[in-house]
């Protein structure tokens with residue numbers, strides 16, 4: 001799917017091996033400015049690996065990766081300043097306060113310290129974290145930490161956002177705010193690469209959905225295009241069909257029967 005904006009990401013025949021295991025098996029993908037890509041696939045399909053390669057966090061891949069038109073293998077890391085990232089499993093700097101953490105990450109992205117702090121405080125207040133600005137992250141709930149991570153990914157106003165399960169732990173009201181924030185950012189020309197297992201959210205938020213299975217793209221298009229491809233209703237049902245999965249009931253029955261075994265049953 002093409003749009004008129006700048007080409008922001010380009011993956012050409014991207015492959016990645018861990019030892020003898022091939023994790024990515026030739027991914028081709030072009031992403032244009034303003035798109036919200038829902039990057040979905042079964043557990044272990046290679047979604048996080050793709051994202052980490054584009055972020056320059058994993059070496060040893062084969063193929064070509066361009067971000068903002070620059071080949072990331074050229075060794076110039078300045079493209080990273082235009083990127084924001086919410087990782088799936090964040091390293092928590094639990095001993096820092098929320099304000100210290102955000103100021104620190106803002107500075108890593110090249111922001112002036114005072115500017116980063118002042119902006120972080122205002123964003124935290126918008127997210128209902130006004131009372132805990134100077135509280136250590138170790139005492140934050142999961143959802144509160146997630147909000148801090150989202151703020152940290154956006155503080156430097158990046159042009160490209162990578163979000164790996166970004167709404168995990170957020171309540172329904174906070175989810176609505178973030179969904180709206182992402183839509184407005186995309187409308188203003190930001191590009192969003194969104195990886196999640198929450199299919200109804202991906203269905204609602206994405207302008208384009210890319211499904212990978214075992215390291216290969218198996219579907220790529222708008223939700224309506226995917227629907228036409230599979231003749232199924234919801235994105236969750238399309239996902240089941242395109243990943244060839246029809247066995248949830250029999251697996252569940254087996255699982256429950258094992259759970260219910262009495263001591264001594266074989």
Ligand SMILES: Nc1ncnc2c1ncn2[C@@H]1O[C@H](COP(=O)(O)OP(=O)(O)OP(=O)(O)O)[C@@H](O)[C@H]1O
Pocket residue numbers: 018023041042043044045046047048049050088
């Ligand atoms: N550091 C590593 N060393 C060896 N194998 C790895 C490593 N990281 C990931 N893998 C393997 O690569 C495959 C893809 O992992 P990846 O984390 O990219 O999947 P994913 O699609 O993000 O999955 P999930 O939906 O569960 O987060 C998996 O089989 C995983 O075991």
